[in-house]
Amino acid sequence: xxxxxxxVLGFYKKVPSAPTNPQKPPTFEKFEIEDLYxxxxxxKGSGPAKALDEKVRQAYFWITNTAIISPYYDIEFNEGDAKxxxxxxxxxxxxxxxDQSYSSFVLLPLLNLFARGKCLIVGGPGRxxxxxSILMGLIAGYNKTxxxxxxxxxxxxxxISDLLGHPLPADMVKAEKTSDIRIAWRNWLSMTVKxxxxxxRIPTRTQSALLTVLADNYAEIFDQIYECPDxxxxxxANDDAGGGTYKVxxxxxxxxxxxxxxxxxxxxxxxDLLKRIELNFKPESIIPEExxxxxEEINTINKExxxxxxxxxxxxxxxxxxxxxxxxxxxxxxxxxxxxxxxKLSGLDMKTLFRKEGGKDQVKDLGxxxxxxxxxxxxxxxxxxxxxxxxxxxxxEVDIEDIRQVLPFVLHDTLSPHLESSFFDQPDNESLRxxxxxxxxxxxxxxxxxxxSQDLDRDDPVDVFEEEFQKGLDNVSLNDVDKRLLQIEKxxxxxxxxxxxxxYRADDILKLKYLHQRYGxxxxxxxxxx
Numbered sequence: 001x002x003x004x005x006x007x008v009l010g011f012y013k014k015v016p017s018a019p020t021n022p023q024k025p026p027t028f029e030k031f032e033i034e035d036l037y038x039x040x041x042x043x044k045g046s047g048p049a050k051a052l053d054e055k056v057r058q059a060y061f062w063i064t065n066t067a068i069i070s071p072y073y074d075i076e077f078n079e080g081d082a083k084x085x086x087x088x089x090x091x092x093x094x095x096x097x098x099d100q101s102y103s104s105f106v107l108l109p110l111l112n113l114f115a116r117g118k119c120l121i122v123g124g125p126g127r128x129x130x131x132x133s134i135l136m137g138l139i140a141g142y143n144k145t146x147x148x149x150x151x152x153x154x155x156x157x158x159x160i161s162d163l164l165g166h167p168l169p170a171d172m173v174k175a176e177k178t179s180d181i182r183i184a185w186r187n188w189l190s191m192t193v194k195x196x197x198x199x200x201r202i203p204t205r206t207q208s209a210l211l212t213v214l215a216d217n218y219a220e221i222f223d224q225i226y227e228c229p230d231x232x233x234x235x236x237a238n239d240d241a242g243g244g245t246y247k248v249x250x251x252x253x254x255x256x257x258x259x260x261x262x263x264x265x266x267x268x269x270x271x272d273l274l275k276r277i278e279l280n281f282k283p284e285s286i287i288p289e290e291x292x293x294x295x296e297e298i299n300t301i302n303k304e305x306x307x308x309x310x311x312x313x314x315x316x317x318x319x320x321x322x323x324x325x326x327x328x329x330x331x332x333x334x335x336x337x338x339x340x341x342x343x344k345l346s347g348l349d350m351k352t353l354f355r356k357e358g359g360k361d362q363v364k365d366l367g368x369x370x371x372x373x374x375x376x377x378x379x380x381x382x383x384x385x386x387x388x389x390x391x392x393x394x395x396x397e398v399d400i401e402d403i404r405q406v407l408p409f410v411l412h413d414t415l416s417p418h419l420e421s422s423f424f425d426q427p428d429n430e431s432l433r434x435x436x437x438x439x440x441x442x443x444x445x446x447x448x449x450x451x452x453s454q455d456l457d458r459d460d461p462v463d464v465f466e467e468e469f470q471k472g473l474d475n476v477s478l479n480d481v482d483k484r485l486l487q488i489e490k491x492x493x494x495x496x497x498x499x500x501x502x503x504y505r506a507d508d509i510l511k512l513k514y515l516h517q518r519y520g521x522x523x524x525x526x527x528x529x530x
Contacts, residue, residue: 015058015062015288015290015291020054020057020058020060020061021054021057021100021393021394052297052300052301052304053301053304053391053392053394054394055290055291055293055297056110056114056301056391056392057392057394058290058291059110059139059291059293060102060106060107060110060392062287062288062291063106063110063135064102064103064106064107066283067135067283067284067287068105068106068128068131068132068135068283069128069265069266069269069272069273070103070105070106070128070263071103071266071268071269072103072104072105072263072266073097073101073102073103074103074104074263075101075102075103075104075107075405076095076097076101076405077097077099077100077101077393077401077405078095078097078098078099078401079098079099080098081098082095082096082097082098083095083096083098084096100393103263104260104261104263104409105121105128105132105260105261105262105263106132107392108258108260108385108409109121109132109133109136109234109260110136110139110392111385111388111389111392112136112232112233112234112257112258113136113139113140113193113232113293113298114232114298114301114302114305114388114391115232115257115302115305115384115385115388116230116231116232116302117232117233117257117258117381117384117385118214118233118235118255118256118257118258119232119233119234119235119256119257119258119259119260120199120235120236120237120256120258120259120260120413121133121234121235121236121237121259121260121261121262122236122237122238122259122260122261122262123238123261123262123263124238124262125238127262127263127264127265128262129197129236129262130151130195130197130236131284132234132262133151133195133197133234133236134147134148134151134195134284135283135284135287136193136232136234137150137191137193137195138284138287138292139287139291139292139293140192140193140232140292140293140295140298141292141293141294141295142191142193144284144285146187146191147193147195149187149188150187150188150191150194150195151188151195151196151197152188152194152195152196152197153197153198154196154197154198154199154200154201154202154245155198155201155202155245156201156203156245156246157203158201158202158203158206159203159206160205160206160209160221161221162206163186163202163206163209163210164183164185164186164189164209164213164219164221164226165183165184165185165186165189165219165221165226166183166184166221167181167182167183167184167221167222168181168182168183168184178222178223178224179223179224181222181224182224183221183222183224183226185219185226189213189219189226189228190228190229191229191231192229192230192231192232192295192298193231193232193234194213194231194232194233194234195233195234195235195236196210196233196234196235196236197235197236198236198237198238199235199236199237199248199252200237200238200245200246200247200248201245201246202246203246204246204247204249207246207248207249207252208249210252211249211251211252211255213228214233214252214255215251215255217229217230217231235256253413254375254377254414255377256413257381257384257385257410258381258385258406258409258410258412259409259412259413260409261437301391304391305384305387305388305391306384306387308387308388308390308391308395308396308397308398309396309397309398310383310386310387310397310398311397311398313457314398314399314400314403316451316456316457316460316463317400317403317447317448317451318379318382318383318403320447320450320451320456320504321366321443321444321447321448322374322379323503323504323506323507324366324367324447324502324503324504325340325366325367325370325372325373325374325415325503326339326340326341326367326372326373326374326503327339327340327367327373327501327502327503327506327507328340328342328343328353328357328367329356329357329501330343330353330354330356330357331343331346331353335506335509335510336510338506339373340370340371340372340373341372341373344372350371351420354368354418354420354421359500360500360502361500362421362422362423363423363446364450364502365500365502365503366443366446366447366450366503367502367503368418368421368422368423369417369418369421369423369424369439369443370415370416370417370418371416371417371418372414372415372416374411374414374415375414378410378411378414381410382403382406382407382410382411385406385409385410386398386402386403386406386407388406389402389405389406390402400448403444404441404444404445407440407441407444408436408437408438408439408440408441409437411440412436412437412440415440415443417432417433417436417439419433429442450504461491462508462511462512465484465487465488465491465511465512465515466511466515468484469515469518469519473522476522477526478523478526478527481519481522481523481526482523484519485516485519485520485523488512488515488516488519489516491512492509492512492513495508495509
């Protein structure tokens with residue numbers, strides 16, 4: 001190798017010493033209950049752990065500037081007004097972000113590594129899905145050979161033994177019971193970065209075995225169990241809809257935390273491809289040591305991400321958004337059972353049922369735009385990745401833009417659009433039938449607008465009742481209990497005068513019913529005690 005080539009490759013390996021996001025690093029002094037049970041001595045004090053968020057940013061910028069050609073800034077942040085330009089007949093708006101912004105194709109898989117999530121990367125062949133996944137394994141400290149050997153390539157003939165391991169032949173002959181059979185487990189099960197290439201080409205039965213590992217962290221063959229470590233998962237698929245040789249089972253799709261699109265190659269960067277050919281340059285072979293993370297560092301980052309705070313005002317906006325979608329009035333005559341899940345379990349045609357829910361404002365009723373609601377798992381994923389985004393940006397707490405930018409990728413394959421909703425018939429909304437990322441972000445914006453129009457930050461009656469209840473029932477007199485019960489009943493009476501019932505209101509009503517029952521039980525105890 002010539003000195004010139006060595007010099008050029010040395011340039012590619014260089015990680016700039018200048019901070020990527022100059023600011024005071026966040027500190028985490030808040031006491032956590034797990035501190036009683038874990039040895040955190042390596043993560044306390046003024047050691048290198050305080051600079052780990054900067055190391056994560058350095059990893060991102062090295063990947064996006066050197067390894068993965070992804071010159072996109074589709075995760076936009078702004079500080080003040082941003083310049084905007086309008087192009088073409090479709091009046092497409094292009095914003096020049098006024099604050100540091102990022103490529104989702106690089107950033108989200110990187111955050112997934114530290115959040116220990118399950119990331120699905122979708123896009124056509126040759127878009128860099130597998131290469132990005134391999135890079136994540138290399139950054140986590142594995143060597144290239146181990147990562148490549150550990151990739152599970154989906155194909156129609158894959159058996160459970162191909163995926164997990166096989167029983168030892170000698171034991172199969174001698175064993176008197178299945179518990180005596182030892183299993184030669186596949187090495188990939190022990191890794192903290194797991195890659196499943198083209199997971200939608202795996203047979204259904206084998207998918208079920210994969211689900212056990214992905215969801216519950218253990219593998220099972222012949223009554224033998226192998227417990228797997230916590231891991232960051234990367235799955236790839238060519239089809240954005242999740243199709244393939246085999247249909248992906250719903251339980252497996254539901255375990256996916258975040259969906260990332262492999263964006264197209266911008267031909268203005270062909271020169272970079274030419275340099276790679278001329279220099280025989282492979283990014284995975286020259287990863288700088290400064291951006292390779294040890295297992296201890298990844299564990300520390302995961303812990304610090306969890307400590308990032310979500311303020312009450314922001315949490316209330318998340319709650320308001322999440323409670324829009326499950327409520328479905330035609331499903332029952334009882335409020336608790338008025339859900340889309342109940343409607344689906346009935347086996348009746350959802351399109352027919354949706355037609356029975358008329359007369360509501362289609363913009364205000366965000367639930368009319370989806371055919372399902374959000375699971376607890378997805379809400380927790382949204383919170384975790386929002387914290388991860390804030391941590392990456394060097395902040396102590398999540399802000400609303402962190403939620404807004406992460407939400408579409410978390411809910412991409414979860415919140416299914418009801419394409420027959422009249423909302424999509426509006427001229428400005430027709431394209432939202434196609435682009436889920438833009439649609440989901442629009443949903444969140446509409447929810448925040450409605451939240452603000454109701455002035456729920458300053459005037460939320462449920463907050464008043466909740467805060468009073470959280471003070472506890474010790475020394476609350478029978479007379480005070482009666483007053484609180486009456487106040488709840490008056491609030492429910494006020495809401496009953498509203499002409500239409502929306503999803504956000506249904507959860508409010510059920511929360512007050514819950515509080516009414518708790519007070520009622522306490523009242524009966526007070527009466528018995530006399």
